Amino acid sequence: MDDPFVIAGVELGSRLILGTGGAPSLQVVDETLAASGTAMCTVAMRRVDAGTSGSILEVLDRHGVRVLPNTAGCRTAREAVRTAQLAREALETDWVKLEVVADERTLLPDPVELLDAAAELVGLGFTVLPYTNDDPVLARRLQQVGCAAVMPLGSPIGTGLGIRNPDNIELIVSEARVPVILDAGIGTASDAALALELGCDGVLLASAVTRAQHPARMAEAMAAAVHAGRLARRAGRIPRRHHAQASSPTEGMAVL
Amino acid sequence: MDDPFVIAGVELGSRLILGTGGAPSLQVVDETLAASGTAMCTVAMRRVDAGTSGSILEVLDRHGVRVLPNTAGCRTAREAVRTAQLAREALETDWVKLEVVADERTLLPDPVELLDAAAELVGLGFTVLPYTNDDPVLARRLQQVGCAAVMPLGSPIGTGLGIRNPDNIELIVSEARVPVILDAGIGTASDAALALELGCDGVLLASAVTRAQHPARMAEAMAAAVHAGRLARRAGRIPRRHHAQASSPTEGMAVL
Amino acid sequence: MDDPFVIAGVELGSRLILGTGGAPSLQVVDETLAASGTAMCTVAMRRVDAGTSGSILEVLDRHGVRVLPNTAGCRTAREAVRTAQLAREALETDWVKLEVVADERTLLPDPVELLDAAAELVGLGFTVLPYTNDDPVLARRLQQVGCAAVMPLGSPIGTGLGIRNPDNIELIVSEARVPVILDAGIGTASDAALALELGCDGVLLASAVTRAQHPARMAEAMAAAVHAGRLARRAGRIPRRHHAQASSPTEGMAVL
Amino acid sequence: MDDPFVIAGVELGSRLILGTGGAPSLQVVDETLAASGTAMCTVAMRRVDAGTSGSILEVLDRHGVRVLPNTAGCRTAREAVRTAQLAREALETDWVKLEVVADERTLLPDPVELLDAAAELVGLGFTVLPYTNDDPVLARRLQQVGCAAVMPLGSPIGTGLGIRNPDNIELIVSEARVPVILDAGIGTASDAALALELGCDGVLLASAVTRAQHPARMAEAMAAAVHAGRLARRAGRIPRRHHAQASSPTEGMAVL
Amino acid sequence: MTVDVNGSPRNVPPGCTLDALIAAVAGSLRGSAAAVDGEVVPRGEWEHFPLADGQQVEIITAVQGG
Amino acid sequence: MTVDVNGSPRNVPPGCTLDALIAAVAGSLRGSAAAVDGEVVPRGEWEHFPLADGQQVEIITAVQGG
Amino acid sequence: MTVDVNGSPRNVPPGCTLDALIAAVAGSLRGSAAAVDGEVVPRGEWEHFPLADGQQVEIITAVQGG
């Protein structure tokens, strides 16, 4: 593969990372995995007796997809670190999608708790992929404490509003020494393509696929969009011009 | 094919239509055709002795691509009609991309001349695909006089500014009884995906590919983007929400 | 006044033109006129016995405001010309806001009928202010047939979506030889300020004021916004920069 | 005044706060103060012998304008706290515009240092007005430690890019228990009006006025824009609609 | 005789002129205008403009409008 | 004795070890993990980790999540 | 005799027909077309279309275009 996607020394076969939340059934998860060609999916960690089913892991296994546990629902560094530790014991992976949100209404990351949790988890030997806001300074600090990637939001989780501030994403990319993965806010394929065009190395999305009217079809759309956006980034787009420029010759017109 | 793209009763194998103008060489045209999988390309009609080469037709033949002559450079209905007639004799096709521009600076269509030319060409038995602005009323009138498709601009030719007024494109699509093809203004892959997501049936672009730093790679990107956008349109995207919505369960949190 | 606003040789005391439609009562019209400081208002022409009241004219008289009859509701050049003629006889003014819309759903101008009506009315000695779309070519043609101003829309009538395509408005302004008045689509004060900043000479709005929760207050807001936007245009704004630039000195820092 | 602007119990006569940096001369500062009607201006603290002139204070005195010292150029909480202490001794005010930036290139606030400095200064009895990014969570935390206002950026300092993410500003406003002042990024009058329309209580700007081609005129424009935006916010704008709505009666058309 | 005024039949005295009809319908001549059988009649002609049985008359005035 | 498992009291035999509890609650050891009184217990220690009366045990597993 | 071809004078033998001229100018008949004195001549008529001295002939073909 002439354009590998590598996180913490591990090459992933796809730049599209899927969240499995929101899918109406494991059958739908199964179909979306097949359609998306993804190589890594997130899962949440919850009490065994909360009417949950462990068989999401079987679905991921069947597709040979890497599992990325998240710390969704955690509000403090303490909770997040313990949740990551539980995930490591349960899933035997030291990779974690670190989420520490400030409240249930906005689901926005708490910058202080997030940074504390990231530093502690790195110290505990985790490979930390933090879900963060689009602040370039926080992204920089997360790298300084040793995160393996930074995952800025395009817009709040589940909103489908796309990338609200492309300038910030471009700024994060321009400074990044680790992969940048656009996480949260993707609503449709063009949003995903734009993320890659802005220089993101990958996209992580859940609701846009799992809650679409036809999840598997949208999963296929997202896979194509990520491919398109990456190629476009590498193809060197034409500059934006304020005046028109003809694409047909201006000489050699017949006199009619 | 479960989602055919049909213009005037003819099914085209790709929703991506390429203009060949601006490519530095026929070799590049050849590579972009291969990479794009396009089924139809535009050509301009010019005097034989203007240092021109007829072999663009051979390149199109080699790829089994349909030729769509344009009337680029024409400023009046009279010029455009005669140019279309010459194209019909030269290329033995009655399909024409109708361009009647108001001036060389903006290359914007002249609504009055365009409508007159369209009506006359339909009367002469042509299959008319007009390059138009994004006015829904003009698009409606072009359909009323019998055009086989309408091709509104996203932004002025060659600017790469994308789709400046998505509301107008959506309005044109919502009323259209013929295929709507986004023509002009595409700068990168996400622009093309957006066009399909807005409901356009296809995209016509030239400079975005032929003037990219790596034309063949951008052609491949555009093919993937058009595929992605069409699938996303048919997949039924999630609604835009102003408040966040969790994609992980809110129950079953461990107490840590 | 060092920056006069002149249409057809007549200086108007305000760059804000108000439509009176949509106001819940003449009392509200009276208050909004007072708050806005406008110098010209539009009225519609309707059958006397349609439960209408002529006293809108008395309100305008009381404020010394010029009346600008419109041809709202007309769908053909023929209807619009006759309506303008009736308005001239009724109101003894040869100024007319020319509206020829294509349908009731979009209320978008019909470019062909509009241009025909404009040419005929100019020939009949009218001072024609056409409500048009944002097509720079149509704006140019309306000037060529002798219109005294061009009044492009920002977005469809009554939508409050603001200026959807600022590029087109700037293009119209850059070519205009008559005043350009942004008509339709204004939703709030910043939209009006932006219109002037883009180079428009004035703004015409109705619903944004008459249908606001507090019409008189919004009228005052619009007057201030038009003033602000015009001053800003003339003040020469700073260029947009992609990198930050300090506004405090970078030398002379104390070492602390 | 029926709509007072109050910070920390002090009513200010204008919602427009001016930075004095970037003005080519004190004469220009003098003119912009007069034109703006501002009630508070920021100053920076620098070494006496750095070719600086103390007489900016005389200009502010002459206009009866409150002085708001900033901590511009500080990169750590320690520096910022000491700079604020020096300002308090020098200017005999305990109000401070707290700036702690992460680097000279982006001039973006460092969330961690900013929050630490804010908490310490509040503890030292300062009235703290922090320049922050547009993260609603950081804004909330700054309020929790006792800041008297929050001053989110619209876009980076000096860029004139306006408000890049209105959603975040609206979110900050919706949660705020102290005044929200849009600080940084304003380029022209419509940007300032928009800030107030989004619910900000005031605007702080420097370069947009001091570096405009005609600073005093732009200062007057900004004063009008802030007034317009505030009135519009309080007037209750019309909702955005996707379909047109006539502002003239649809009944009573004459048959012509 | 009967003329159609704004879509409704109306009896008018024989020899009724347009100015009389406008005054009767609109209350005054100011601010109104009329078209007879689709043709606009200039204000100056109203006084001497005789109406004929069965004519279509439109009488309009200014109302609030955008 | 009684331990609190995921918020509910549960009787377990004296000397019950964590691996037995996890197996009983989760059906298998694979894909699950546990914390006792707030401290995460490494998988390798489960077999020999004795439970004491009144301890708070959290047993979690992976579920669909974003 | 002399005809004007694409803006330049060109000598052609008397009785020269359009197909001959196109073949000479364009190298082949395929992919080209012609207008004489502003009127497009259908491909089927070229063979028998006689040229006259002083006529304006436009001969065009397809080139790369947007």
Added chain:
Amino acid sequence: MTVDVNGSPRNVPPGCTLDALIAAVAGSLRGSAAAVDGEVVPRGEWEHFPLADGQQVEIITAVQGG
């Protein structure tokens, strides 16, 4: 003796107090403030604040700033 003022050495008479230095450097006490060896000295203490040889003094004032 010598103190460092804003990064440059400056000779001051023995027993020189901070208020005298500020007045000498800034021209007046109004609008200025000082830190000695990194600690800010409250305005009320200037009069009796003795300077010592080799101290680092920062004297600042207000300038135009954003």
